[in-house]
Amino acid sequence: MKNKKLLRQRRNAFWSAMYAAVIYALFYIPVLVMIQFSFNDAKRNYSWEGFTTQWYGKLFSFGNHDLWESLVYSLVIAVAATVISVVVGVLGGIGLKKFEFRGKKFINLMLYVPIVVPEIVLAVSMLIIFMTVGIRLGMGTIVIGHCTFCIPYAVVTIKGRISGDNETLQEASMDLGANRVQTFWRVTIPSIMPGILSAAFLSFTLSIDDVIMSNMLASARQSTLPVLILSVNRTGITPDINALTTLMVLVMVAGMLVMSGLQRLRRKREAREMAEAEQRISTLRG
Amino acid sequence: MTAPKKRRNPLPAIAQAGPVSVWMVLFVTVPMLFIIYISFMSRGTFGGVEYTPTLTSYETLADVTYFAVILKSLQVAVVTTAVCLLLGYPFAYYIARKSADVASRLIMLLMIPLWTNSLMRLNAWMLLFQTNGPVNKALLALGIVQSPVKFIYTDALVLLGLITNFLPFAVLPMYSSIEKLQKAMLEASADLGATPATTFRKVTLPLTFPGIFSAIILTFIPALGTYTITDMLGGGKVLYIGNIIKNQFGTIRNWPLGAALSVLLLLITALLIFLYSRFAKIEDMEVL
Numbered sequence: 213m214k215n216k217k218l219l220r221q222r223r224n225a226f227w228s229a230m231y232a233a234v235i236y237a238l239f240y241i242p243v244l245v246m247i248q249f250s251f252n253d254a255k256r257n258y259s260w261e262g263f264t265t266q267w268y269g270k271l272f273s274f275g276n277h278d279l280w281e282s283l284v285y286s287l288v289i290a291v292a293a294t295v296i297s298v299v300v301g302v303l304g305g306i307g308l309k310k311f312e313f314r315g316k317k318f319i320n321l322m323l324y325v326p327i328v329v330p331e332i333v334l335a336v337s338m339l340i341i342f343m344t345v346g347i348r349l350g351m352g353t354i355v356i357g358h359c360t361f362c363i364p365y366a367v368v369t370i371k372g373r374i375s376g377d378n379e380t381l382q383e384a385s386m387d388l389g390a391n392r393v394q395t396f397w398r399v400t401i402p403s404i405m406p407g408i409l410s411a412a413f414l415s416f417t418l419s420i421d422d423v424i425m426s427n428m429l430a431s432a433r434q435s436t437l438p439v440l441i442l443s444v445n446r447t448g449i450t451p452d453i454n455a456l457t458t459l460m461v462l463v464m465v466a467g468m469l470v471m472s473g474l475q476r477l478r479r480k481r482e483a484r485e486m487a488e489a490e491q492r493i494s495t496l497r498g
Numbered sequence: 499m500t501a502p503k504k505r506r507n508p509l510p511a512i513a514q515a516g517p518v519s520v521w522m523v524l525f526v527t528v529p530m531l532f533i534i535y536i537s538f539m540s541r542g543t544f545g546g547v548e549y550t551p552t553l554t555s556y557e558t559l560a561d562v563t564y565f566a567v568i569l570k571s572l573q574v575a576v577v578t579t580a581v582c583l584l585l586g587y588p589f590a591y592y593i594a595r596k597s598a599d600v601a602s603r604l605i606m607l608l609m610i611p612l613w614t615n616s617l618m619r620l621n622a623w624m625l626l627f628q629t630n631g632p633v634n635k636a637l638l639a640l641g642i643v644q645s646p647v648k649f650i651y652t653d654a655l656v657l658l659g660l661i662t663n664f665l666p667f668a669v670l671p672m673y674s675s676i677e678k679l680q681k682a683m684l685e686a687s688a689d690l691g692a693t694p695a696t697t698f699r700k701v702t703l704p705l706t707f708p709g710i711f712s713a714i715i716l717t718f719i720p721a722l723g724t725y726t727i728t729d730m731l732g733g734g735k736v737l738y739i740g741n742i743i744k745n746q747f748g749t750i751r752n753w754p755l756g757a758a759l760s761v762l763l764l765l766i767t768a769l770l771i772f773l774y775s776r777f778a779k780i781e782d783m784e785v786l
Binding site for chain 2: 308
């Protein structure tokens with residue numbers, strides 16, 4: 213009886229693991245194919261023509277100017293959008309959590325709009341405003357567009373990090389004689405640092421991968437990497453683009469590993485310090 | 499706008515909540531109101547807008563060609579959402595039942611592919627499903643088909659692109675609501691004599707409904723508004739609402755029509771959010 217139940221449980225565990233593996237395959241197959249075709253011995257990627265590493269060499273001989281220019285353009289936009297979104301988002305997250313003011317409900321509602329409304333609608337409505345007011349399209353308008361959907365995510369992330377503890381810590385800091393600005397930099401910011409980092413990471417990834425805003429709000433002269441890929445797709449993607457996007461994923465994964473490694477180290481150090489402090493207290497008591 | 503009630507000094511409130519408020523009003527509220535306004539204006543002779551009120555754009559939407567596109571986009575978005583829920587829920591459940599440590603690793607494993615350029619991931623499906631590509635070769639070798647199937651530039655391949663693109667965003671909110679589900683509830687239900695199926699129907703499903711609804715919003719609405727997936731996999735031959743809107747601001751230059759289509763998408767979004775608010779608190783919506 214018991215054996216039968218155990219057997220059934222095992223069988224269920226096996227099939228559910230298989231199911232999860234199939235779903236993961238759906239996510240990883242395109243990534244692996246993308247990497248595979250960065251080694252394709254063909255001018256354009258339609259079918260597999262054999263293995264070569266020449267595309268990585270060609271990539272770093274900087275022959276494909278458009279590709280590198282669009283990457284630099286994307287990176288500058290992503291960094292600018294990340295910095296602005298994190299600053300506005302962190303301040304906003306704290307402010308909207310801490311203060312009551314007229315219109316706060318409305319702002320909270322507005323923050324949901326870029327998250328739920330189709331991006332094309334947001335992009336088009338911003339395009340109409342920019343054209344009507346007479347703002348030249350280009351890097352500035354793309355950054356504004358990206359910030360508009362990154363800020364809400366940053367605010368949500370930061371708000372999630374602020375809890376009752378932060379309030380207590382802030383009050384303690386002020387009681388101990390720190391002014392508002394000191395409290396903000398020395399207490400509030402460090403206590404929500406993990407939230408700030410994940411907001412920054414999220415903003416960066418959203419911006420660097422964005423197509424719709426970058427396409428609608430761009431000038432005709434310069435395009436971001438995803439917009440370049442969208443236009444090159446009509447004539448066939450060249451394997452050096454695969455090589456570049458492959459390297460980009462590797463950099464992202466490496467960066468993430470380093471970040472989580474540092475976090476683990478910090479947690480270990482904090483645990484050790486905590487243990488030491490407790491020991492000291494007990495010696496004092498003893 | 500930023501007058502605090504509790505504190506006397508308004509400066510900190512203005513400094514902190516001010517920038518986000520100004521940004522949202524300037525770049526969300528104003529453009530949204532303006533696009534609604536534009537949708538009721540006339541099309542300029544050389545593109546652009548003539549500021550004479552008319553309902554022409556909305557009448558055009560009821561036109562057979564446009565109406566067919568709208569209907570098809572809705573159908574495809576419904577199918578995408580349904581498949582994402584059906585595939586995603588068991589998957590989210592599987593992750594949520596693991597220990598916190600394993601679950602966070604599995605979620606990380608889900609996020610990594612999202613750091614790859616999304617267009618290149620779509621392009622990879624295209625490469626796999628080429629007429630002389632590996633999928634066709636496999637089908638021929640297995641004798642399932644006699645001649646290569648034309649997958650590319652079809653609605654089926656666009657659908658595959660949509661599903662694989664949005665599935666992670668359906669899984670994440672469902673995962674966080676299943677994860678919050680207390681084991682004690684399920685045990686209580688079982689102890690009270692409910693079969694696993696009944697427990698699922700009467701306890702698990704209702705309690706995880708906010709997550710399911712968030713998943714619906716996060717897949718249905720973007721699927722309805724996309725043009726990049728149709729562009730990449732449909733080769734310009736498959737047109738959805740998103741493509742039509744985009745074209746009005748590119749080659750065709752009929753801004754009011756593009757605006758009217760955008761307003762239609764806004765209304766659909768508002769309707770879904772309204773329905774959501776009947777079942778759960780908007781603030782609890784899982785968006786990440």
